[in-house]
Amino acid sequence: MKKSMMMLLFTALLLFLIPMHTQAAAKQTKIFLDGQELVLPHSVEVVNIRNNIMIPIRVVAENLKFNVNWDKKTQNVHIQQGSKAISLTVGKNEALVENDTVTLNVAPQMIKNTVVVPMRFVSEEMGLSVGWNNKDKLVTLSSNTSLPSEPSNESGIEAATNQIHEINYASNQLVVSLDQEITPVITTLQNPERIVVDFPSTNLGDMGQALSGGAMGRLDTSESPNITDIRYSLFKNDPAQVRIVIELNNVRSVNYEQQTIAGKFILDLSMVNEPVPITPVSSGKKIVVIDPGHGGSDPGTTSFSKKPEKIFALALGLKVQALLQQESGIEVIMTRETDIYPTRSERVKLANDLKADVFVSIHGNSVKAAPQVSGTETYYYQRESSKELANLIHHNLIKALGFKDRSVRNGNYQVIRETTMSAVLLEIGFLSNKSEEEAMMSETNQNKAAQAIVDGIKEYLTL
Known part of the structure; x- marks a missing residue:
């Protein structure tokens, strides 16, 4: 009897808790x-x-x-x-x-x-x-704080609201097309570095996509490596206020100048990149630089299931790093350990300044027009030492993953062309191929690929 009563109470408790949890989880603060x-x-x-x-x-x-x-x-x-x-x-x-x-x-x-x-x-x-x-x-x-208010209109007639009709960003310039000249309030913020541009008494006009209060629009910043994101919104309704936020990427300092010409507000940015830090290395160890491709504002290609290449490259790169850190004879340096975008020139400079012994750049391939294409490709540039490294890693990858062997090839890519050590660029598989993407995104296969890359590096360094 006691056991039955306990089960009844337990069931009742579950019925009480589960709907409450589901309801709470469904609502976003x-x-x-x-x-x-x-x-x-x-x-x-x-x-x-x-x-x-x-x-x-x-x-x-x-x-x-x-x-x-x-x-x-x-x-x-x-x-x-x-x-x-x-x-x-x-x-x-x-x-x-x-x-x-x-x-x-x-x-x-x-x-x-x-x-x-x-x-x-x-x-x-x-x-x-x-x-x-x-x-x-x-x-x-x-709060009692707000943007500077517009002059009062004693006539009692509501002041006309300015409108923004177009927002563009190119060549380090933010250009905002307005009905009339207006001076926005500009604020710089940190962590992450941002420039916030507020247009008081301003609404969003015909921009091809109506945004109500709380909704957000975004500009394409894929061609701007120093910019992570540019977003805009109708920040307030009464009085209307449009906010544009420019989020910077890997920038040491930024200066800006503003002007209004023929109904266009122009914010001209001048940015200085953060240098890629050079980590001191222990004497006597072989220096291996691992370069997870793309990152930050550069997503790389898009997989069959719409995931950016940069996620795969970083996940595999970190697994390679973890394995190399267990090797007493190797000092491993990463060009990135988070979702940032060091430029290709910065990656090359890092490896060359360190006088690295090996440079390995990790990528995922894609042919969106032909999703049936699959296989592993490995690239080197001219040097025989790079070709030897490419052959060793490629052989191990094919053996570990079982993907189609698309051979070792000579490729004219900046990170393997301008580096001065043995350097390879790995196209592990085709993210545009549904089954190959699934395999590449799995933890099991990423661990296999990481071990294959490390084994190839160790064979080349005769460790």
Whole structure:
């Protein structure tokens, strides 16, 4: 009898909990500032940790216009607004507010390479009123700060709203076509580096795609390696305000000049790239540079299931790195370990400056017009030493993966042409081929490919 009663209670508990969990998971938290929904980038998530709403630090900086500094080494976040400052550290339940120590309900955390901080604590310490609607998963923030207001219209007739009809970016210039001349408010933000351009009393006109409040449009930045993303939105409705955010990629510094010519606002950017860091290497070890192709603003080709090549290249590259780090006679250097875009020239310079012994660039192939094409190709450029390395790695890849052997070939690619050591470019398989993409994206086959690449490198270095 007791056993039956326990089972009945357990079943009832499950019936109670499961719908609640499903309902909560289905709703995405939204944030409203002064009545307007904040436009959150697609990669940004609001999370609930032990009933504490945590918001990404970029939301704090980009939308609330606080000055935010992130120290990667100490994992410290410093937030400033005027004379008010707070300091938080990832994993620590204590914060500094005007040099006074305050205990937090939950410590800031790093989730998916994004720092999240307690929304209520940060907002209230910075003078915002905070509200939370648990049923609808709505955060409401109220502030007394806003963009400079337009001159009042004493006649009582509503002032005409300016309109944007076109937004373009090319040759380091943002060009915005407007009905009338207007001076936007420009703010620079950090972590990541961004330029925020706000057009007060401005709406989005006929741009081919109507965007309501909260929706976001994007420009194609694939030809601009220094730009990660350019997004625009109708940030506010009453009064109308259009916001354009330019997110920079691997940029050390940026300067800009603005002008308005014949109804076009022009923001001219001048950017200096971050140098690729050169890591000191231990004497006596062979230096191997692994180059996961593409990255950041350069996605590479697109797979059969619409995944970018850069994801595959990085996943395999990191597996090769992990195996090489176990070799006492090898010092492994990566051209990238995250989703950034070092230019091809920067990758070449890194390897040449290090006087590396081996350079291996990892890619996935594609022929979208012929999805039946499959197989592994390996490229070298002219040097016999590169050809020898190519043959060894290629042989191991064919043996490990069983893909069609499309041979070792001489190829005129910059990263293998301009490097001065033995260098190869691997096209592991065809991402445009459905079955081959599935095989290439599997952890099992990536581990096999990584081991094959490492075995080929070790054979070449006679280790």
